[in-house]
Amino acid sequence: MNKNETKELLERVARGETSVEAALLALKDAPFRDIGFAKIDGHRALRCGAAEIVYGASKTKEQIAEIAAEMLGSGQKTVLITRMSPDAAEFVSSRLPLDYNEAARAGIAGERPAPDGRGKIVIATGGTSDIPVAEEAAVTAQALGNEVTRLYDVGVSGLHRLLAHTDEIMTASAIIAIAGMEGALASVVGGLADCPVIAVPTSVGYGASFGGVSALLSMLNSCASGVSVVNIDNGFGAAYCASMINHIGVI
Known part of the structure; x- marks a missing residue:
């Protein structure tokens, strides 16, 4: 049950359409559900504004399917699964309705929600090689109810490509770089x-990039004041944060 619900x-209680007892039961029913190998957090959406998300890496396909089925069966309309092979x-x-994005290694089980944020989240990449991380961010942002604009391959080696999109950049609610x-x-x-601006360093680069550490350190030392940084290749974390920004003031 999320905040809107x-x-x-x-x-409905205030209007007399639902009894206090029925409302109390609905609220008590949600804390978490123990299915043995996982404890599903039913109060996550109410506490944090977004329902629990399934991290698929290191889970078996059977575990992923059972967790997602339990979430959908309990009334959660959208289940995001990240890092899924x-x-x-x-x-x-084969068991649930799933919209899978292979580039992102992420899928949305159930419904894809309509955007309900204040504005748009812009996702920009330095190069085409960064698209897998960007797609993880895009799928995450869409699953959390955001409108997304993709600006791919607009890196500094050809700055004019980025400057051709100044309107999108200057009207965004949040930007993932x-x-x-x-x-x-x-x-x-x-x-x-x-x-x-939420910066995501990627592991793209030659030897001295150290698997993304070079980009991470550069971003942490950015001279632009409005830049924060998430972990290497963490498109999911950047999109989650951007969604929170885009939903400030939205009930």
């Missing part, structure tokens, strides 16, 4: 935008 329940996706989709190599894209975007 809880608010609607309390309004194509093999696991094929197994889950994704880059490997030296990670310079985040500072450039941060110097153009008046909204928060």
